[in-house]
Every structure is written in structure tokens, then in C-alpha cells.
Amino acid sequence: MDEAPAPAMAKLKVAGAWSGTLEVALDACTVQMLRAEVAHRSNGGCDPTRINLICGGKVLRDGDSTLLQLGLKNNGKVLATLMADARNAMEVEQEAKKAKDQEDHANKLTRIWEAAKSMAKRHSDGSFPLNDYNIELEDQNGKKVMFGSESDRRALMMGLMLHANAKGLLKKENYKDALDVLTMAEEAFSLCDEKFLQLIDNVPMLQLDMVWCYFMLKDISCLTVAGTRLARTRKGFQSSHGKDSTRFRALQAGRHADLAIYLRLELLEGVVAYYNGDFEKAQESISSAQIKFNQLQVPDEALSLLMSMGYKERSAKRALRLTGQDVQSAVGLLVEEREKKTRRIEENLQRRDEIMEQKRYGKTPNNKAVDMEKLKELASIGFERYLVAEALRINENDMEKALDVLTDPEKNCALQSTMESKRKRSTQTTDVALFPAALLDQAVPTTSNLQQGGPSSAPPAPDLQQQQLVENLLPPPPHVEEARDAEMEDELANELRGDALADYDIDVTKEGEALSEYATLLSSVLGHQL
DSSP: OOOOOOOOOEEEEEEESSOEEEEEOTTTOBHHHHHHHHHHHSTTOOOGGGEEEEETTEEOOOSSOBTTTTTOOTTEEEEEEEOSSHHHHHHHHHHHHHHHHHHHHHHHHHHHHHHHHHHHHHTTTTBOOOSSOOOOOBOTTSOBOOOSOHHHHHHHHHHHHHHHHHHHHHHTTOHHHHHHHHHHHHHHHTTSOHHHHTTOSHHHHHHHHHHHHHHHTTOGGGHHHHHHHHHHHHHHHHHHHOGGGHHHHHHTTTOOTTHHHHHHHHHHHHHHHHHTTOHHHHHHHHHHHHHHHHHTSOOHHHHHHHHHTTOOHHHHHHHHHHTTTOHHHHHHHHHHHHHHHHHHHHHHHHHHHHHHHHHHHOBOTTSBBOOHHHHHHHHTTTOOHHHHHHHHHHTTTOHHHHHHHHHSHHHHHHHHHHHHHHHHHHHHHHOOOSSOHHHHTOOSOOSOOGGGTOOOOOOOOOOHHHHHHHHTSSOOOOOOOOOOOHHHHHHHHHTOOOOTTGGGOOOOHHHHHHHHHHHHHHHHHHTSOO
């Protein structure tokens, strides 16, 4: 009878109470056996029960499972700690849990970064859509922001997504995790052209959020860097908002929507000055912040008046805070916001339909989607949309080449002939006509203009089966789909609300409490009431 093969040997790197490399059979060795071997090799030997083994942030416990079943692998690392008593055993357990928590947190941050990076790339370089939504950059009026540089667009998208994720953590008062994500957002923004960043207030808002985290975490060790960040914040606001916020308020129809962020800025400047011993500067900043805090308190009469008009309490309070308690201006803002919301819903539905149509047209040889703006422009001339889409697809969205195919009778005919040939072959195997013959008879532009809103003789976009044929007209080179973290991408996407005023609508309750605290501290230092 043949003997059973010997277990395969593996190496484990041990550090701690004893440091060295052990060769063990992972499928035969248990925790007890490993513990005994480490105890034997430690200085002078020791009781195995005093040895704790930790691997991958987990304490290895005694049992019948082998090391292989517990997940240990060749060249795995094991930490061996020597316990003096039961109290130390608890400390080891806590250390192991802390190490595991840190590892999980680091992994979560990596997932957030990679998901934001992947989404920014796909939504900025024209890649084939994988979702039923599209991420676009808009200004405060809802107008799309265009870039000359794809790299700038990608960096800004990434920074905004990470910042939005951090804001969600701030609302949950998870300041430590928020600070980590804000740091990643800062890195993403740093990849964007500095000249463009000076025109927007997203970066100074990020700096302000970071210092707010320091403050809420009561991290005095960050005092120096806090002062630097606040200086950058004020300079960034002056650059993007204009002197005394003139540019910002012009864009906001004269409203004082930025009052809350300047309240927070002045409060934090006062706190930094206080701990630096500059009490006069601290008094000046705290006093100015207190004035703004008072201006943000919503009068009951104004709130009741808006609520009597049918507006909900939360919306009414927000409108009054953002308009300096001016009832007429608040009503105007509420009406404007409602119109924007309705328009956004309509645009989102239109864009979703456009994405579905875009998906039906298939990928270019380089895995890009058909450029819908170019498709609309060529279709407005009178060409059938499905022909325009295919001409753009096979020519990597090169408009001139696509137009050449569409306007050259010979090339146009060849394109339709190829599509007809594919249709016939597919019909023979599926018994389904992927393109009606009537569509393929259109060889020249029609007189209909889809962009002018008049009646159109253009046929509807092909269905999914029709588009499968179009994709195969010019087989693209093999493309390996990138690995996606769909769960994390959805989490990031759900945090993008498209609310241009959300960053300025701050609940200043905590700021009010801090103002009272530091006013008292300064009063005791300076010997008088602020």
C-alpha cells in the first residue's frame, strides 16, 4: 500500500517574543503546535500559555483548525507577544482589535480613492457608460462647466466626489474619518491647474472643513497648520468671491448666502489667535463672528409668514438664512429653487434616455461611447441618427471622418451595405430583422431637422438587438473591462446632490456654543465682557 505524501512545508516569519522563520506544514500544524514551538525557541523557553499569536490583525486561538484553515499562507507574518498576566492578555486583545480596525479603515480609504479615481476617469474621457447616470460639472446656476484639459476635469471631478463623501461623514459627526477623506480630496485637487482653482471656492471650502475637523476633534497639535489653512481659505475666498464677496453676491442676486461660512471662518481664526496668545485678534474675530451668528437667527414672524404660504419649515429657514432674513428675497429663492429642481428632474430623465440610446450604439474600437453632442450636430443636418452613430463609432468620434463617410455616396453606400449584410446574416440565424429595410434605403440626408423641433421622418433608435449588429460592424480589439467597486461607486454617486447652495447652508448651533465659550474665556483674560 502506498504511503500518504508528506504535507507541503511553508515558511512563517515570526516577530516579537521570538524573531525568526519557521518551516511548518500549514495543513497539519495547529495554533497550539505553533505556540509551543515559538515558546520553546524564545529566550530560555517559556510557558506556551503566555504566548499570544497575532496574524492579519486577528488573535490566533486554540482549536482543531489547522493554520491553513485559519488563512495562513506561505511567507505569512505572525506577531508573537509574551503575556505576564491576564491583564496583558486583554491588552493584546485590544491591540489586535485596534490593528484590525486600522487595517479596515485603510482598506476603506483605498476603496474610496480608487472608486473616485475610476469614476472620474470614465465620466471625463468619454468612456462607454456603465451606469444609468452621468457625472457632470456645473456652476452655481446649473450650467455645465467646460474644460480644455481632460486631466483638469478628471482631477476636479475626483476632488469633488471625495469632498462630497467627507461632507457626509461631517454630517454624521465622524470627524476623524472625514479628515482622512478630506486629505485625499486635497491631493486630488492639487492635480488640477492652479489658475482654474483660483476661480472656484471648492478648495477654500475644503480647507475650512479640515480646520473644522481639527476643532471638533480638539486637536491642539494642529494649531500651526490650522492657521496656515485658514489663511489659504481667506485668500481663496477673496480670489473666487471677490473683494467683500462682491462677485459671489452678484452671482447670487445680492443675497448673503455666504454668511455662515464666514461665521465659521472667523470663529476658527479667533480660536487659533486665542491659543497663539494674540487675544486682541481673537477678540476681533470672535466679535465679528458673533454679529454674523445673530444675523443668521431666523425671526419667528418671518418663518411663520413663509410657512403660511405653504413652504415647509426646513425650506423656509434655509431660504431666510441664505437671504439675510429678507422675506421677499427668500420667496424669490424658494421659487427659483423649485424651478431648478423641476428643470433638473427633466434634464436627468432626458440624460438617462440619452445614456440608454448611447449604450445601444455600442463602443468605439477604443472602448469609448458615441459622442452624443456630435451625433446631434450631424443629425441636425438631416442624416439618420443610426447612420451618424455608426459613422462616429467606427471613426472614434472623429467628426470630420464621420461626415466624410456620410456625405460620400460611395462610402455611405458601403456603410449601409455592410449593415444590410450583417442584418441578413443575423436574420438567418435569429429570424429577427435587426434593421427594417426602409431604414437602409436612406442613402442621402433627409430634409427633417431634429434640432428645430419640427416633424421628423427619422426612425426611432434601434433596439438592443439592432445595436448588437452595429457593434459588430467593425470588431474592436479585445478589451479587458477594469475591475469596479460598484458598491463604493454607488455610495459616492448617491452623495452628489447637485445642490449648489448646500455648502453655504450650515447649521450654526455648534458655532454658537463655541462663540459663547471663547467669549467667556476672552472676557476672563481681557477683564471685560465682549
